[in-house]
Each structure stands twice: as structure tokens, then as C-alpha cells.
Amino acid sequence: xxxxxxxxxxDELIASYTIHDLRESGDMHYxxxxxxxxxxxxxxxxxxxxxxxxxxxFHWQSRSGELILRWDNAPHFQNLPNxxxxxxxxxxxxxxxxxxxxxxxxxxxxxRIY
Numbered sequence: 001x002x003x004x005x006x007x008x009x010x011d012e013l014i015a016s017y018t019i020h021d022l023r024e025s026g027d028m029h030y031x032x033x034x035x036x037x038x039x040x041x042x043x044x045x046x047x048x049x050x051x052x053x054x055x056x057x058f059h060w061q062s063r064s065g066e067l068i069l070r071w072d073n074a075p076h077f078q079n080l081p082n083x084x085x086x087x088x089x090x091x092x093x094x095x096x097x098x099x100x101x102x103x104x105x106x107x108x109x110x111x112r113i114y
Contacts, residue, residue: 010106013037013113027051039113041068045102058105066090069108071100 007014014035021032028050035043040063047056057072070088077086080096087097 006103006106009103010110013106013110037109037113041109041113043105043109047102054099056100056102058100058102060105060109071097071105073099 007017015038017033017035019031019033021030023030028048030048031045033045035045037043042061042063044057044059044061046058048054049056055073057070057074059070059072060068062068067088067090069090072086072088073084075084077083077094080086080094082096082098085097085099086094088094
């Protein structure tokens with residue numbers, strides 16, 4: 001993940017961003033980024049990736065801090081299909097998801113906003 005290609009791919013969506021942490025070593029990377037979107041919502045990105053292991057959380061919230069949607073793979077909803085991949089909804093319910101890449105999250109958000 002030497003560059004953040006998605007920054008230019010989603011220029012119409014992203015107003016600004018702050019990199020809180022970025023670590024790369026060989027095939028491992030960890031990112032912690034706060035993205036401010038042009039509709040005033042925010043996306044908090046945390047992703048750790050190394051061969052055979054990936055942990056992620058993509059937390060999308062309104063300007064006022066209300067959850068819009070969060071995708072993650074924390075292993076705490078074992079009864080859901082596609083465990084541990086799931087998404088948290090604004091009504092505090094949880095649904096099954098898939099091993100979602102950041103690009104799919106950004107595309108989903110772009111489709112919802114535009």
C-alpha cells in the first residue's frame with residue numbers, strides 16, 4: 001500500500017483527510033485515517049493487513065457523530081453468516097457482511113451520497 005490511490009479515485013467524495021498512523025514493513029501495513037467527506041460526514045479507517053491476517057474497521061458517521069454504517073471483522077457475532085465480517089446499522093442492529101475492501105466502502109458511500 002505504498003500510495004493511497006483511492007484518494008485520487010474518490011476526489012469528488014473526499015474533502016480532506018488526516019493520517020493518524022501509517023506503518024509499512026515488507027508485506028504488512030497498518031493505517032488509521034480520518035476522512036472528511038464533502039457532504040460533511042466522516043469515515044474513520046483502521047486496517048491492519050499482513051499475509052494471512054487482516055483486521056479492519058470502516059466507521060462512517062454523520063457530521064453530528066451519529067453512526068451511518070460501520071463495517072468490521074471483530075470476532076464477536078459468531079452466529080452471523082460470513083463470521084467475523086459484519087456491519088453495524090444506525091438502529092444498533094448488526095448484519096452479516098463480507099471481507100469488504102476499502103474501495104467497496106468508498107464506492108458504497110459515493111453511491112449513497114451522489
